[in-house]
Amino acid sequence: MYIHVGEDLNIRAKDIIAILDKGCVNSSHLVEEFLEQHKEKLVNLSKNPFKSVVITYDKVYLSPISSGTLKKRSNYKEMQEF
Template sequence: MYIHLGGEKNIRSSELVAIFDISIEKSSKISKKFVSHARQEKTIVNIGEEEAKSIVVTKDKVFYSPISSATLKKRVNIFYANA
């Protein structure tokens, strides 16, 4: 099953590690370090031109999604409820 992250980007549900609200990037030292490391490794992907509302972590990449974390979490829950 795939999860739509916005724009033209879909990921396999099996690759999903975590979904965070974008505000965590500024409020947590650990998340700041994580994002900084992802930038150094060039594993960050910005989806679309809109302002990011959530951070989606997969096994290989970190996506900045224009879709809210609440909406993305609902999509994941729908997937697992139907599985």
């Protein structure tokens, strides 16, 4: 199954390690430090302020889509694995 995380990007669901809400990022010093350490892997998909952070094995994406919406998309049964 693939999940649309913003722009024209779909990520395989099994490659996603975590989806963090923007509030979590703003309130946690550890998450800010993690993002700073992985700056070279950071991909900003949002033209406006991001709403969530999607962490995969290879990259860290700043997504314009809220974490709640991404969670709902991951639960769709009719999405197929390609």
